[in-house]
Amino acid sequence: MLxxxxxxxxxxxxIQKLIMHWPPAKKAAQRFVAGETLAQAIEAVRKLNxxxxxxxxxxxGENTTDSESAAHAxxxxxxxxxxxxxxxxxxxxxxxxSQIGMGLNDDLCQQNLSKILTxxxxxxxxxxxxxxxxxxxxxxxxxxxxxxxxxxxxxGIVIQSYLFRSEKDIAQLNSAGGRVRLCKGAYKExxxxxxxxxxxxxxxxxxxxxxxxxxxxxxxxPISDRDxxxxxxxxxxxxxEKRINFAKQQMKVMRLPKEAVEFQMLYGIRRDLQKQLVKExxxxxxxVPFGTHWYPYFMxxxxxxxxxxxxxxxxxxxx
Numbered sequence: 001m002l003x004x005x006x007x008x009x010x011x012x013x014x015i016q017k018l019i020m021h022w023p024p025a026k027k028a029a030q031r032f033v034a035g036e037t038l039a040q041a042i043e044a045v046r047k048l049n050x051x052x053x054x055x056x057x058x059x060x061g062e063n064t065t066d067s068e069s070a071a072h073a074x075x076x077x078x079x080x081x082x083x084x085x086x087x088x089x090x091x092x093x094x095x096x097x098s099q100i101g102m103g104l105n106d107d108l109c110q111q112n113l114s115k116i117l118t119x120x121x122x123x124x125x126x127x128x129x130x131x132x133x134x135x136x137x138x139x140x141x142x143x144x145x146x147x148x149x150x151x152x153x154x155x156g157i158v159i160q161s162y163l164f165r166s167e168k169d170i171a172q173l174n175s176a177g178g179r180v181r182l183c184k185g186a187y188k189e190x191x192x193x194x195x196x197x198x199x200x201x202x203x204x205x206x207x208x209x210x211x212x213x214x215x216x217x218x219x220x221x222p223i224s225d226r227d228x229x230x231x232x233x234x235x236x237x238x239x240x241e242k243r244i245n246f247a248k249q250q251m252k253v254m255r256l257p258k259e260a261v262e263f264q265m266l267y268g269i270r271r272d273l274q275k276q277l278v279k280e281x282x283x284x285x286x287x288v289p290f291g292t293h294w295y296p297y298f299m300x301x302x303x304x305x306x307x308x309x310x311x312x313x314x315x316x317x318x319x
Contacts, residue, residue, distance in 0.1 A: 029298045031268040033060070034290045038076075038083060041290035044267070045089045048286055052278045054228040055091040056128055056264070057084070060291035062098045067108055070101035074112040078119050085123040090228030092126040094287060097143055102136065110146060117152040126179075126230045131158035133187040134194065141169060148176060156231065160185030161205035162194045170208050174215035179230075181264060182208055183237040186300045206246050209236060213247075213254055213261075231285065237264040239273065258282050266301065 034044035038059075045055040057080050064070045077095060084091050095116060101109035120127050129144055131137065137160075144157045156179035159166050163185065173180055184201050185194065195201045212234035219233065236247055244263060251261065262283045265274055277284050289297055 029294050032266065032289070032298060032301045033294045034267055034288045036290065036292050036294075038080060038290065041080075041288055042083055042087050042089060044288055044290075045091050046087070048288070049090050049228075051275065052284075053274055054262075054283065054285040055089070055288045056094045056285055057091050058094040058096075058130070058287060058289040059099070060289050060297055061293040062096045062132065062296060064099055064101065064104060067101065067105065070099070070104060070108060070112060073099045074115060077116050081116070081119050081123050081125055084125060091288070092128060092229045092231070093120070094128045094130050096130045096132060097140055098132055098136065102139060102143065106139070106143075109143065113143060113147065114150070114152075117147060117155060120154050121152070124227070124229065125154065127155045128181060129155060129157050131160055131183075131185075134163060134189050137163065137165065137169075144178075148178075154230070156180060156235070158183060158237075159208065161208055162189065162201040164193060164195070166204065166208060167211070170211050174211060177215070177219050177233065179233050179235070180212055181231075181235040181237050182212060184240075186303065202240070202243065205238070205240075205243050209234070209243070209247050210250055213250060213256060216260055217254060217256065231262045232260055232283075234260070235262040235264050235285065237287070239265055239270040241273065244273075244277075269301070 034041045041057055045057065048055050059073065059076050059080060061073055064073060077093060077100070080093050084093070093116075095113070097109055097113070100112040100116070117127055129140065129147075131140055141157065144155065147155045157173065158181045159169055159173070161182060161184050170180065170182075182205065184205060195204065216233040236243070238244060247261060247263075251258070258281045262285055263277050264285045264287060267286050267288045274284050274286065
């Protein structure tokens with residue numbers, strides 16, 4: 001119930017205006033957002049790298065309403081790629097397609113995505129295409145296949161375990177050797193397209209984890225590159241220790257090396273677990289968001305875990 005309310009609030013423009021001008025909210029958001037500027041994000045990544053943690057930088061913003069906004073967002077992503085290259089930080093880039101024109105003009109989105117992937121190739125980097133709500137899952141996957149068909153193999157996709165369709169999508173991606181970030185999903189979805197109960201989402205996450213491991217083993221274990229940009233085939237994005245422990249155990253059963261998987265987490269969440277996994281010899285990548293459009297992302301983080309909401313409220317009462 002609380003999760004549904006918070007996700008609904010993340011889509012409210014009126015509440016967004018109220019929250020974004022409320023100092024306690026801005027302070028609390030700093031836990032989950034690396035800053036409002038690219039320079040701040042790069043510095044946050046540098047500090048993660050010093051701890052042996054890789055990063056994926058995300059320029060916050062989604063659902064652009066005009067072509068100029070999409071072009072502006074695209075230029076921002078190109079700047080991220082350039083600064084990663086010149087700064088030498090170990091990071092790749094995550095992109096929401098609705099930020100660069102999907103839903104506004106699909107041809108425009110393809111053009112902007114091609115510019116990004118071309119620049120990423122020139123800087124030897126990797127682009128992860130984020131998954132958004134179930135309403136655009138098919139369209140997002142079509143954009144991914146457009147990339148592959150046009151020779152952009154420096155890209156990967158995100159699949160959400162709460163969607164019924166994900167098993168079929170994983171099978172198709174596995175047949176093409178696609179690099180997949182598996183997460184549970186953070187949007188409010190209809191029970192017609194998504195598992196309504198957490199236990200079923202978790203069970204499907206484990207099931208899809210096995211499918212990704214099997215695909216990787218058949219592909220000959222194409223692991224990540226040494227500069228920390230290109231991940232292995234499976235990237236498991238979760239803070240759920242049960243899911244992580246299941247993956248570890250499955251890797252032992254299948255005799256997969258630790259380098260065969262990348263555990264991914266969100267900036268500011270479960271830093272203790274990030275540190276522990278690095279100490280155990282696993283590759284860890286943290287999703288590092290930055291920018292002024294932090295409200296929808298922040299609200300989804302509150303919705304995911306009650307502990308995040310209590311952190312937000314305590315920051316207000318102890319201000």
